[in-house]
Amino acid sequence: MAGIAEVARAAGVSKSTASRALTGAGYVSEDTRARVRDAAAALGYVPTTSAVSLVTGRTQTVGVVMPTVDRWFFAHVLEGIQDALLERRYDLALYSAPPESDARRAMFEHFLARKRFDGLIAVGIEPSAHELERLVAFGKPVVSVGGYDIGTNAVSIDDRAAGRIATEHLVGLGHREIVFLGGDADARRTSYGDGQRLAGYRAAMREAGLEASLSHVPCGVSMPGGYAAAVDLLGDRRSRPTAVVGVCDEVSVGAIIAARRLGIRVPDQLSVVGIDDHSYAEMFGLTTLQQKPHQQGRAAVQLLLWQLDDPDAATHRIYEASPLLVRGSTAAVDDEASAIVGAGPRTSG
Amino acid sequence: MAGIAEVARAAGVSKSTASRALTGAGYVSEDTRARVRDAAAALGYVPTTSAVSLVTGRTQTVGVVMPTVDRWFFAHVLEGIQDALLERRYDLALYSAPPESDARRAMFEHFLARKRFDGLIAVGIEPSAHELERLVAFGKPVVSVGGYDIGTNAVSIDDRAAGRIATEHLVGLGHREIVFLGGDADARRTSYGDGQRLAGYRAAMREAGLEASLSHVPCGVSMPGGYAAAVDLLGDRRSRPTAVVGVCDEVSVGAIIAARRLGIRVPDQLSVVGIDDHSYAEMFGLTTLQQKPHQQGRAAVQLLLWQLDDPDAATHRIYEASPLLVRGSTAAVDDEASAIVGAGPRTSG
Numbered sequence: 132m133a134g135i136a137e138v139a140r141a142a143g144v145s146k147s148t149a150s151r152a153l154t155g156a157g158y159v160s161e162d163t164r165a166r167v168r169d170a171a172a173a174l175g176y177v178p179t180t181s182a183v184s185l186v187t188g189r190t191q192t193v194g195v196v197m198p199t200v201d202r203w204f205f206a207h208v209l210e211g212i213q214d215a216l217l218e219r220r221y222d223l224a225l226y227s228a229p230p231e232s233d234a235r236r237a238m239f240e241h242f243l244a245r246k247r248f249d250g251l252i253a254v255g256i257e258p259s260a261h262e263l264e265r266l267v268a269f270g271k272p273v274v275s276v277g278g279y280d281i282g283t284n285a286v287s288i289d290d291r292a293a294g295r296i297a298t299e300h301l302v303g304l305g306h307r308e309i310v311f312l313g314g315d316a317d318a319r320r321t322s323y324g325d326g327q328r329l330a331g332y333r334a335a336m337r338e339a340g341l342e343a344s345l346s347h348v349p350c351g352v353s354m355p356g357g358y359a360a361a362v363d364l365l366g367d368r369r370s371r372p373t374a375v376v377g378v379c380d381e382v383s384v385g386a387i388i389a390a391r392r393l394g395i396r397v398p399d400q401l402s403v404v405g406i407d408d409h410s411y412a413e414m415f416g417l418t419t420l421q422q423k424p425h426q427q428g429r430a431a432v433q434l435l436l437w438q439l440d441d442p443d444a445a446t447h448r449i450y451e452a453s454p455l456l457v458r459g460s461t462a463a464v465d466d467e468a469s470a471i472v473g474a475g476p477r478t479s480g
Numbered sequence: 481m482a483g484i485a486e487v488a489r490a491a492g493v494s495k496s497t498a499s500r501a502l503t504g505a506g507y508v509s510e511d512t513r514a515r516v517r518d519a520a521a522a523l524g525y526v527p528t529t530s531a532v533s534l535v536t537g538r539t540q541t542v543g544v545v546m547p548t549v550d551r552w553f554f555a556h557v558l559e560g561i562q563d564a565l566l567e568r569r570y571d572l573a574l575y576s577a578p579p580e581s582d583a584r585r586a587m588f589e590h591f592l593a594r595k596r597f598d599g600l601i602a603v604g605i606e607p608s609a610h611e612l613e614r615l616v617a618f619g620k621p622v623v624s625v626g627g628y629d630i631g632t633n634a635v636s637i638d639d640r641a642a643g644r645i646a647t648e649h650l651v652g653l654g655h656r657e658i659v660f661l662g663g664d665a666d667a668r669r670t671s672y673g674d675g676q677r678l679a680g681y682r683a684a685m686r687e688a689g690l691e692a693s694l695s696h697v698p699c700g701v702s703m704p705g706g707y708a709a710a711v712d713l714l715g716d717r718r719s720r721p722t723a724v725v726g727v728c729d730e731v732s733v734g735a736i737i738a739a740r741r742l743g744i745r746v747p748d749q750l751s752v753v754g755i756d757d758h759s760y761a762e763m764f765g766l767t768t769l770q771q772k773p774h775q776q777g778r779a780a781v782q783l784l785l786w787q788l789d790d791p792d793a794a795t796h797r798i799y800e801a802s803p804l805l806v807r808g809s810t811a812a813v814d815d816e817a818s819a820i821v822g823a824g825p826r827t828s829g
Contacts (some may be wrong), residue, residue, distance in 0.1 A: 133605060143684060192573075192596075195574075199553070199559070200549050200558055200559060201559060201759075203550070206549045206550040206555060207550060209549055209576075210548070210549060210550060213576050214577075214578070214583060217583045217587060217591070222594075222596060223573065223574045223575075224541075224571050224574075225544075225562060225572045225573075225574045226572075227558075227559065227562050234566045234567075237566060238566060241569060242566070242571065285610075332779060354763070355759060357765045359763075385763075388737075388763070391740060410550075410702070410704060411703055411704060413703045413704070414703070414707050414708075414734075414737070436642075
């Protein structure tokens with residue numbers, strides 16, 4: 132059977148380039164990759180894992196650290212990572228455990244310390260626990276997904292801008308009583324990105340001279356969490372806002388379902404805006420800022436493999452675009468419609 | 481530093497029992513495990529991965545094969561597997577790719593063939609592609625989750641019984657026009673379990689003498705999929721049933737949202753039953769058959785580790801209970817209410 136040397140010779144490249152082209156470990160132009168693969172196919176060459184490991188000294192495994200897989204964002208980042216790793220013939224070692232849990236502590240103390248990976252992708256990690264710092268200390272490349280970074284390679288949307296743009300959209304429609312729904316009161320279990328979205332809402336409200344109307348209603352970051360909090364918030368006529376910014380689409384959809392249950396018309400009596408463009412957003416006509424976590428997962432793999440290929444390369448901070456998609460859940464404030472259901476006093480716009 | 485021999489001596493057990501107790505690889509009684517751990521703690525013994533591998537000849541890794549992580553069932557099975565593996569100090573290698581995709585084929589040809597795992601947990605695999613047979617052929621222990629097995633260790637609910645019980649609940653309430661919603665027409669991309677649920681519905685309809693009313697409406701197995709199909713189904717007064725069995729809660733919740741959108745009252749004009757007890761079921765008052773995929777994931781790990789410990793042990797087929805939870809989405813058929821919205825002719829019950 133042909134060896135890597137024959138493949139390299141046939142393709143007119145070095146052995147290490149041929150190895151990179153076949154293993155996916157490191158950057159090779161599409162052109163070169165195609166030429167090497169053609170040569171390998173023509174010669175009947177099949178790289179084996181152990182041979183690859185001996186050449187590269189690598190595990191051909193990428194570790195993925197995340198708090199949960201049962202949330203749209205995390206599931207889609209994970210699928211993006213998996214897709215990209217399958218293409219590169221890398222294995223994916225999953226390390227998933229909720230924040231502040233015993234399992235999470237054990238993960239950092241025992242599992243990650245075994246370093247059975249060439250590099251890590253850390254999704255939605257906790258800055259308060261210095262998790263990213265601890266991951267970097269293992270001495271392997273780390274890419275952060277979800278907002279927080281310490282000069283490491285990182286991918287996310289600009290969460291602060293997303294919170295600001297969502298709020299400004301409502302302000303532009305004449306809304307004054309705008310509530311931010313989601314996350315917890317002390318922000319300890321809120322993800323870094325969620326906290327940034329809240330900060331963006333606060334900034335936009337202040338800039339619009341609406342500091343007195345600032346209102347953050349904490350709730351679980353899920354559809355039932357948003358639903359339960361919105362039933363309370365909207366059920367009380369005295370506190371009912373004319374608009375809600377959800378920390379994410381799951382919370383926003385929960386608020387829309389609560390409004391329907393209470394007979395409050397969206398958007399006539401209540402405007403709702405989300406952040407994500409979740410797979411449920413369209414069926415609820417939700418106005419939202421779109422992000423593509425699957426793409427973020429793929430981008431994280433690309434950054435990690437670049438770093439594996441060239442440990443001295445400069446790090447990158449990629450902000451994915453998050454355009455505003457205006458659907459049917461937001462409209463200009465209607466003083467009459469709001470008054471019918473007894474909205475509180477409001478400074479007219 | 482103390483070695484495994486000293487720990488075993490102090491705990492009064494054999495070296496292999498002490499190793500099993502500390503690595504979690506194989507069955508040890510809770511009592512013995514506690515005694516060995518106490519001895520290890522007292523002696524300051526810390527097992528290292530490489531030492532464990534040298535002793536056991538194992539990778540201390542379990543591979544998990546699933547079609548997607550972006551569905552409630554799969555996300556929760558995966559979290560259950562992860563929890564149990566973290567406790568046993570095993571790594572989790574994820575192999576996730578959709579049915580009939582190139583990635584799925586590559587997974588079977590290249591990744592799984594590398595056998596970088598001690599055993600596999602196969603969730604929702606495709607019988608038509610003989611996937612389970614191919615996994616077993618790798619010569620490592622395999623546990624199947626999600627209904628299909630070939631004499632391997634397996635965990636699932638009894639999906640056929642679940643479909644039957646959901647249907648019988650509606651028949652008992654006097655419903656005659658009962659539609660089964662979900663899955664695709666030719667069942668090629670439907671999971672094995674989903675197909676069994678449909679078979680259970682068919683059996684119950686036949687037993688109730690309702691063969692002429694049998695109606696399967698295919699749709700994507702998701703909330704938007706159920707919503708879109710239900711808008712079509714319920715929007716046409718001639719074809720509108722009095723009750724719907726969703727292949728899973730996501731589809732059933734989509735049907736409830738569609739009914740609300742069309743002004744059809746649940747349960748007065750339409751009864752809806754699901755299967756799963758999804759985290760959204762309660763907020764929609766959905767009557768459903770409860771399953772606990774997190775528990776199924778944990779049970780799969782237990783079965784796999786038993787088999788690793790004793791390759792000659794008999795295999796187990798665990799059916800998790802799936803009790804009917806009656807909430808507010810199902811009620812006795814109301815001929816008057818149904819007639820108001822123009823339901824088609826019906827044999828009176």
